[in-house]
Amino acid sequence: MAHPVVWFEVNGKQKDTLFEFYAKLFDWKIDAENPARYGMVQTGGEEGIPGGIGAERGEAWPSVTFYVESPDLKASLSRAEELGGKTVIPPMQMKSGPELALFADPEGNLIGLVKS
Numbered sequence: 001m002a003h004p005v006v007w008f009e010v011n012g013k014q015k016d017t018l019f020e021f022y023a024k025l026f027d028w029k030i031d032a033e034n035p036a037r038y039g040m041v042q043t044g045g046e047e048g049i050p051g052g053i054g055a056e057r058g059e060a061w062p063s064v065t066f067y068v069e070s071p072d073l074k075a076s077l078s079r080a081e082e083l084g085g086k087t088v089i090p091p092m093q094m095k096s097g098p099e100l101a102l103f104a105d106p107e108g109n110l111i112g113l114v115k116s
Contacts, residue, residue, distance in 0.1 A: 011056045014106070067113065076113050
């Protein structure tokens with residue numbers, strides 16, 4: 001039985017900052033026109049999964065790492081830094097696997113990139 005990833009969620013103190021960050025970084029469409037102003041994310045890819053961006057709940061909200069496909073890891077990391085993110089692990093080739101990189105968004109959430 002398969003267990004595919006079907007949703008992702010990013011939470012932080014300043015959700016409007018996160019809306020803008022991810023919309024500009026990956027050209028995602030984020031719709032927060034709802035009573036909770038929860039950002040419903042459409043990544044625009046047929047193989048991608050939808051997700052959401054919201055406000056943190058409580059003092060110690062855990063962060064979940066998810067991976068975003070990118071044709072150019074260095075360019076994506078540079079763009080993330082321009083928008084207030086920070087490179088955590090620069091592009092590296094995994095043994096018998098894909099090229100990966102990690103960055104932190106403006107709220108400190110750890111996000112992975114995988115080369116397409």
